[in-house]
Amino acid sequence: MKNNNTHAASAALDPDSLLHRIRVKLYPSYLPKVEGKYIARTNSQKSLSIEDVCNSMRIRGGFDGNAKRLIEFVQLYFDEVAYLLCDGFSINNGYYSIYPNIGGTFNSTKDIHDRKKNPISFRFGTRRKLRQLFDSIAIEVDGLANTNGFIDTYTDVEENSVNETFLPGNQFVICGSKIKVAGDDPGIGVFFVPIEDPTKAVKATRIAKNLPSEIIGIVPPTIEYLVYRIEIRTQFSGMVDKPLKTIKVITSDFMIESA
Numbered sequence: 001m002k003n004n005n006t007h008a009a010s011a012a013l014d015p016d017s018l019l020h021r022i023r024v025k026l027y028p029s030y031l032p033k034v035e036g037k038y039i040a041r042t043n044s045q046k047s048l049s050i051e052d053v054c055n056s057m058r059i060r061g062g063f064d065g066n067a068k069r070l071i072e073f074v075q076l077y078f079d080e081v082a083y084l085l086c087d088g089f090s091i092n093n094g095y096y097s098i099y100p101n102i103g104g105t106f107n108s109t110k111d112i113h114d115r116k117k118n119p120i121s122f123r124f125g126t127r128r129k130l131r132q133l134f135d136s137i138a139i140e141v142d143g144l145a146n147t148n149g150f151i152d153t154y155t156d157v158e159e160n161s162v163n164e165t166f167l168p169g170n171q172f173v174i175c176g177s178k179i180k181v182a183g184d185d186p187g188i189g190v191f192f193v194p195i196e197d198p199t200k201a202v203k204a205t206r207i208a209k210n211l212p213s214e215i216i217g218i219v220p221p222t223i224e225y226l227v228y229r230i231e232i233r234t235q236f237s238g239m240v241d242k243p244l245k246t247i248k249v250i251t252s253d254f255m256i257e258s259a
Helices: 004-013 050-059 067-085
Strands: 020-028 038-042 096-102 120-126 137-144 150-156 171-177 189-194 202-204 207-210 214-218 227-234 248-251 256-258
Touching: 038 137, 050 067, 067 096, 150 227, 150 248, 171 227
Parallel strands: 020 137
Antiparallel strands: 020 038, 096 120, 150 171, 171 214, 189 202, 189 227, 207 214, 227 248, 227 256
Protein backbone atom coordinates (compact mmCIF):
# COMPACT_ATOMS: atom_id res chain seq x y z
CA MET A 1 0.00 0.00 0.00
CA LYS A 2 1.30 3.44 -0.89
CA ASN A 3 1.93 5.99 1.82
CA ASN A 4 -0.26 9.08 1.45
CA ASN A 5 2.25 11.21 3.35
CA THR A 6 4.92 10.20 0.84
CA HIS A 7 2.59 11.23 -1.96
CA ALA A 8 1.99 14.61 -0.36
CA ALA A 9 5.68 15.19 0.17
CA SER A 10 6.63 14.22 -3.39
CA ALA A 11 3.90 16.45 -4.81
CA ALA A 12 5.11 19.34 -2.69
CA LEU A 13 8.67 18.83 -3.93
CA ASP A 14 7.59 18.60 -7.55
CA PRO A 15 5.29 21.53 -8.46
CA ASP A 16 5.22 20.37 -12.07
CA SER A 17 3.27 17.29 -11.00
CA LEU A 18 0.37 19.47 -9.85
CA LEU A 19 -1.61 19.85 -13.04
CA HIS A 20 -5.00 20.67 -11.52
CA ARG A 21 -6.49 22.99 -8.89
CA ILE A 22 -9.54 22.48 -6.70
CA ARG A 23 -10.71 25.46 -4.66
CA VAL A 24 -12.38 24.84 -1.31
CA LYS A 25 -13.86 26.73 1.58
CA LEU A 26 -13.70 25.59 5.18
CA TYR A 27 -16.79 24.95 7.29
CA PRO A 28 -17.02 24.23 11.03
CA SER A 29 -16.94 20.49 11.69
CA TYR A 30 -19.72 19.01 13.80
CA LEU A 31 -18.66 15.41 13.27
CA PRO A 32 -18.37 13.52 16.58
CA LYS A 33 -15.00 12.07 17.64
CA VAL A 34 -13.15 13.62 14.69
CA GLU A 35 -10.02 15.70 15.11
CA GLY A 36 -9.85 19.13 13.49
CA LYS A 37 -12.10 22.18 13.62
CA TYR A 38 -13.10 22.43 9.95
CA ILE A 39 -14.18 20.37 6.97
CA ALA A 40 -13.57 21.35 3.32
CA ARG A 41 -16.21 21.74 0.63
CA THR A 42 -15.48 22.49 -3.01
CA ASN A 43 -16.06 26.10 -3.97
CA SER A 44 -17.37 25.57 -7.51
CA GLN A 45 -20.02 27.82 -9.02
CA LYS A 46 -21.07 25.86 -12.08
CA SER A 47 -22.10 22.34 -13.00
CA LEU A 48 -20.73 21.61 -16.47
CA SER A 49 -23.06 20.31 -19.18
CA ILE A 50 -22.23 17.99 -22.08
CA GLU A 51 -21.94 21.09 -24.27
CA ASP A 52 -19.46 22.66 -21.82
CA VAL A 53 -17.26 19.56 -21.75
CA CYS A 54 -17.30 19.21 -25.53
CA ASN A 55 -16.43 22.88 -25.89
CA SER A 56 -13.48 22.32 -23.55
CA MET A 57 -12.37 19.42 -25.76
CA ARG A 58 -12.34 21.80 -28.70
CA ILE A 59 -10.57 24.72 -26.98
CA ARG A 60 -8.20 22.94 -24.60
CA GLY A 61 -8.02 19.40 -25.90
CA GLY A 62 -7.44 20.20 -29.54
CA PHE A 63 -10.49 18.42 -30.96
CA ASP A 64 -10.85 19.64 -34.57
CA GLY A 65 -13.89 17.65 -35.69
CA ASN A 66 -17.50 18.74 -36.01
CA ALA A 67 -18.46 20.16 -32.60
CA LYS A 68 -22.20 19.72 -33.13
CA ARG A 69 -21.79 16.07 -34.08
CA LEU A 70 -19.50 15.51 -31.10
CA ILE A 71 -22.22 16.74 -28.74
CA GLU A 72 -24.78 14.50 -30.46
CA PHE A 73 -22.52 11.43 -30.19
CA VAL A 74 -21.75 12.04 -26.51
CA GLN A 75 -25.45 12.49 -25.77
CA LEU A 76 -26.21 9.24 -27.61
CA TYR A 77 -23.52 7.49 -25.55
CA PHE A 78 -25.04 8.63 -22.26
CA ASP A 79 -28.54 7.75 -23.43
CA GLU A 80 -27.31 4.22 -24.19
CA VAL A 81 -25.54 4.00 -20.82
CA ALA A 82 -28.80 4.95 -19.08
CA TYR A 83 -30.70 2.34 -21.10
CA LEU A 84 -28.25 -0.43 -20.19
CA LEU A 85 -28.17 0.58 -16.52
CA CYS A 86 -31.95 0.22 -16.42
CA ASP A 87 -31.52 -3.35 -17.68
CA GLY A 88 -29.27 -4.17 -14.73
CA PHE A 89 -25.84 -3.78 -16.32
CA SER A 90 -22.96 -1.99 -14.58
CA ILE A 91 -20.87 0.45 -16.61
CA ASN A 92 -17.11 0.89 -16.18
CA ASN A 93 -15.36 3.52 -18.33
CA GLY A 94 -12.01 3.23 -16.58
CA TYR A 95 -12.49 6.48 -14.65
CA TYR A 96 -15.63 5.63 -12.73
CA SER A 97 -18.22 2.88 -12.59
CA ILE A 98 -21.99 3.14 -12.30
CA TYR A 99 -24.25 0.33 -11.19
CA PRO A 100 -27.91 -0.08 -10.22
CA ASN A 101 -28.75 -0.62 -6.57
CA ILE A 102 -31.94 -1.88 -4.92
CA GLY A 103 -32.39 -0.70 -1.34
CA GLY A 104 -34.32 -2.10 1.59
CA THR A 105 -34.97 -5.75 2.35
CA PHE A 106 -37.20 -8.62 1.17
CA ASN A 107 -38.91 -11.10 3.49
CA SER A 108 -39.04 -13.98 1.00
CA THR A 109 -38.44 -14.92 -2.63
CA LYS A 110 -42.15 -14.41 -3.25
CA ASP A 111 -42.10 -10.73 -2.26
CA ILE A 112 -43.15 -8.28 -4.96
CA HIS A 113 -40.90 -5.27 -5.41
CA ASP A 114 -42.21 -2.26 -3.48
CA ARG A 115 -40.84 1.05 -4.83
CA LYS A 116 -41.14 2.75 -1.45
CA LYS A 117 -39.65 -0.09 0.60
CA ASN A 118 -37.03 -1.04 -2.00
CA PRO A 119 -36.03 2.20 -3.77
CA ILE A 120 -34.00 1.99 -6.97
CA SER A 121 -30.84 4.09 -7.15
CA PHE A 122 -27.56 4.23 -9.03
CA ARG A 123 -24.19 4.16 -7.27
CA PHE A 124 -20.88 5.54 -8.49
CA GLY A 125 -17.41 4.19 -7.76
CA THR A 126 -13.98 5.69 -8.51
CA ARG A 127 -11.82 3.57 -10.82
CA ARG A 128 -8.07 3.32 -11.30
CA LYS A 129 -7.61 5.99 -14.03
CA LEU A 130 -9.26 8.64 -11.87
CA ARG A 131 -7.51 7.58 -8.68
CA GLN A 132 -4.16 7.92 -10.46
CA LEU A 133 -4.88 11.63 -10.93
CA PHE A 134 -5.20 12.36 -7.20
CA ASP A 135 -1.50 13.20 -6.84
CA SER A 136 -1.71 15.81 -9.60
CA ILE A 137 -4.34 17.90 -7.81
CA ALA A 138 -3.48 20.89 -5.63
CA ILE A 139 -6.05 22.05 -3.06
CA GLU A 140 -6.37 25.81 -2.60
CA VAL A 141 -8.21 27.00 0.51
CA ASP A 142 -10.24 30.15 -0.10
CA GLY A 143 -10.73 30.77 3.61
CA LEU A 144 -13.71 30.26 5.89
CA ALA A 145 -17.21 30.02 4.45
CA ASN A 146 -19.98 32.20 5.80
CA THR A 147 -20.46 30.75 9.29
CA ASN A 148 -23.73 32.61 9.87
CA GLY A 149 -25.26 29.45 8.49
CA PHE A 150 -24.60 27.00 5.68
CA ILE A 151 -26.26 24.15 3.81
CA ASP A 152 -24.10 21.04 3.83
CA THR A 153 -26.24 18.42 2.09
CA TYR A 154 -29.56 18.09 0.29
CA THR A 155 -30.89 14.52 0.15
CA ASP A 156 -33.80 13.31 -1.95
CA VAL A 157 -34.97 10.42 0.22
CA GLU A 158 -36.84 8.46 -2.44
CA GLU A 159 -34.08 8.88 -5.03
CA ASN A 160 -31.33 8.28 -2.44
CA SER A 161 -29.51 11.19 -4.07
CA VAL A 162 -27.24 13.60 -2.20
CA ASN A 163 -26.54 17.07 -3.68
CA GLU A 164 -27.43 15.81 -7.16
CA THR A 165 -31.05 15.26 -8.22
CA PHE A 166 -34.57 15.69 -6.87
CA LEU A 167 -38.16 14.99 -7.88
CA PRO A 168 -41.31 17.06 -7.19
CA GLY A 169 -43.36 15.42 -4.47
CA ASN A 170 -40.41 13.56 -2.94
CA GLN A 171 -39.28 13.96 0.65
CA PHE A 172 -36.09 15.95 1.16
CA VAL A 173 -33.67 16.30 4.05
CA ILE A 174 -31.47 19.41 4.29
CA CYS A 175 -28.56 19.32 6.75
CA GLY A 176 -26.35 22.21 7.77
CA SER A 177 -25.78 24.79 10.46
CA LYS A 178 -28.15 27.54 11.70
CA ILE A 179 -30.64 26.74 8.95
CA LYS A 180 -33.85 26.71 11.02
CA VAL A 181 -36.68 28.63 9.36
CA ALA A 182 -37.87 31.14 11.94
CA GLY A 183 -39.43 34.60 12.06
CA ASP A 184 -42.62 36.51 11.29
CA ASP A 185 -41.68 37.87 7.89
CA PRO A 186 -43.79 36.28 5.10
CA GLY A 187 -40.64 35.98 3.00
CA ILE A 188 -39.05 33.29 5.15
CA GLY A 189 -38.96 29.63 4.13
CA VAL A 190 -37.16 26.96 2.12
CA PHE A 191 -36.98 27.92 -1.55
CA PHE A 192 -36.03 26.10 -4.75
CA VAL A 193 -34.38 28.80 -6.88
CA PRO A 194 -33.90 28.11 -10.63
CA ILE A 195 -30.49 29.06 -11.99
CA GLU A 196 -32.03 30.19 -15.26
CA ASP A 197 -34.47 32.63 -13.62
CA PRO A 198 -33.99 33.24 -9.86
CA THR A 199 -37.15 35.38 -9.78
CA LYS A 200 -39.18 32.16 -10.21
CA ALA A 201 -38.21 30.70 -6.82
CA VAL A 202 -40.67 28.13 -5.44
CA LYS A 203 -41.35 27.84 -1.71
CA ALA A 204 -41.68 24.48 0.01
CA THR A 205 -44.89 24.71 2.03
CA ARG A 206 -44.85 21.22 3.55
CA ILE A 207 -42.19 21.16 6.28
CA ALA A 208 -42.27 18.23 8.72
CA LYS A 209 -39.12 18.94 10.74
CA ASN A 210 -37.46 22.30 11.32
CA LEU A 211 -34.27 22.32 13.40
CA PRO A 212 -31.07 24.42 13.33
CA SER A 213 -29.16 21.49 11.78
CA GLU A 214 -31.87 19.65 9.83
CA ILE A 215 -35.00 20.45 7.83
CA ILE A 216 -37.30 17.76 6.42
CA GLY A 217 -40.03 18.52 3.94
CA ILE A 218 -41.67 17.75 0.59
CA VAL A 219 -40.47 19.13 -2.74
CA PRO A 220 -43.17 21.46 -4.15
CA PRO A 221 -44.97 20.16 -7.28
CA THR A 222 -44.53 23.39 -9.28
CA ILE A 223 -40.99 22.73 -10.52
CA GLU A 224 -40.52 23.95 -14.11
CA TYR A 225 -36.77 24.37 -14.63
CA LEU A 226 -33.92 21.86 -14.70
CA VAL A 227 -31.20 23.22 -12.37
CA TYR A 228 -31.78 24.79 -8.95
CA ARG A 229 -30.04 26.02 -5.84
CA ILE A 230 -31.54 25.72 -2.37
CA GLU A 231 -32.14 28.93 -0.41
CA ILE A 232 -33.18 29.12 3.20
CA ARG A 233 -34.54 32.54 4.12
CA THR A 234 -34.83 32.96 7.85
CA GLN A 235 -34.59 35.31 10.80
CA PHE A 236 -33.01 32.62 12.97
CA SER A 237 -30.01 34.04 14.84
CA GLY A 238 -29.02 30.94 16.77
CA MET A 239 -31.05 32.02 19.81
CA VAL A 240 -34.77 31.32 20.07
CA ASP A 241 -35.70 34.58 21.84
CA LYS A 242 -33.55 36.90 19.69
CA PRO A 243 -34.58 36.74 16.02
CA LEU A 244 -32.74 38.76 13.42
CA LYS A 245 -34.31 42.06 12.40
CA THR A 246 -33.90 41.26 8.72
CA ILE A 247 -34.04 38.06 6.68
CA LYS A 248 -30.82 36.08 6.35
CA VAL A 249 -30.41 34.15 3.10
CA ILE A 250 -28.43 30.90 3.16
CA THR A 251 -27.70 29.54 -0.31
CA SER A 252 -26.34 26.11 -1.20
CA ASP A 253 -22.94 26.19 -2.88
CA PHE A 254 -24.02 23.18 -4.97
CA MET A 255 -26.74 22.85 -7.59
CA ILE A 256 -29.33 20.10 -7.91
CA GLU A 257 -31.16 18.95 -11.03
CA SER A 258 -34.81 18.01 -11.44
CA ALA A 259 -34.83 14.35 -12.44
